[in-house]
Ligand SMILES: [Zn+2]
């Protein structure tokens with residue numbers, strides 16, 4: 001089997017590490033980049049570089065951010081008493097798009113999955129607990145995905161936070177079980193947010 | 202290409218776990234009745250319009266129509282036989298069910314049939330959803346060991362055959378051990394008695410009883426140790442609430 005020149009192979013290897021990209025797609029993308037005008041390929045390289053260099057994590061909510069504090073947390077017009085908990089920044093963006101939410105967020109950066117050994121300590125649950133009092137949070141809306149792991153996380157947060165006098169709500173069903181939040185259209189997601197219900201447990 | 206009738210097959214099974222695949226698909230791992238472990242692609246299930254996504258959540262008991270692929274099979278139809286709803290509404294039950302699913306995932310292999318284990322898996326999940334006894338998981342572990350051909354001896358010394366009282370427990374020696382054969386961990390007579398009843402047809406009685414917390418902890422610890430010894434692996438499933 002003829003091998004590719006070393007830099008080409010390296011590009012393919014790096015591509016195939018990306019989520020959702022198998023070896024065949026990696027090869028296709030690598031050769032696409034070698035074929036397009038040089039400037040176009042370099043623009044991608046620069047965008048990756050820029051993002052890595054300039055984007056960090058918001059120290060309050062763990063959203064992606066250009067500084068220590070993200071755009072949501074630094075917006076003085078947001079309601080600090082309501083926090084919406086999401087699995088990752090993609091879901092935060094999906095909820096922002098609905099235009100129905102004026103509170104702040106907390107990005108867990110993962111989701112509780114007992115079978116994978118991923119417990120509360122592997123997600124940013126403690127950090128949420130630490131925000132309650134200093135920020136005067138009265139309601140936590142859990143907007144994890146409507147699947148087994150997302151529900152487990154919601155139950156866990158309800159159990160953790162309710163004894164502290166915080167109202168814990170869950171975005172309404174109507175989002176189909178098994179679907180990813182990021183694929184929900186704005187209208188459905190907006191309705192789910194408005195029609196949230198209190199979690200018991 | 203394959204003929205339609207040849208490439209499709211029917212089965213029923215339990216969804217053990219799922220993995221995201223590409224943009225909107227999932228790989229679903231089943232413990233099936235007739236085909237052992239099956240890994241199959243469920244296309245488009247993460248799109249919110251998908252109707253079969255909800256039927257392929259972990260721990261669901263489903264009837265399936267699958268398309269035999271060259272590498273991975275594809276799920277073409279799913280009907281839910283029992284979703285074991287209560288397992289999803291309680292953190293303790295969910296942790297317990299996850300431990301059962303993890304063990305099934307490690308025992309079931311592709312291309313083999315596990316009739317006894319399959320029935321036990323269904324019974325364990327069904328029991329767990331209706332019964333609050335903390336003994337369901339350790340009992341499943343102990344019975345699964347027997348179904349996998351390495352049942353533990355709990356009624357007499359596994360070393361010399363002498364009668365109780367026995368003093369120790371070592372899965373490498375095959376079960377409980379008397380004072381002179383002792384190896385492994387210490388075991389109380391109460392815990393040994395409970396384990397003996399579980400492996401000798403007395404599970405229903407054990408589940409109906411209120412077992413003292415200390416004994417529950419001991420049996421759970423020893424059953425987990427025995428299962429980990431058999432699997433030659435640590436179980437990853439974690440408990441989300443104390444004492445569940
Ligand atoms: Zn922030």
Ligand SMILES: [Zn+2]
Nearest residue numbers: 358361379382
């Ligand atoms: Zn002996």
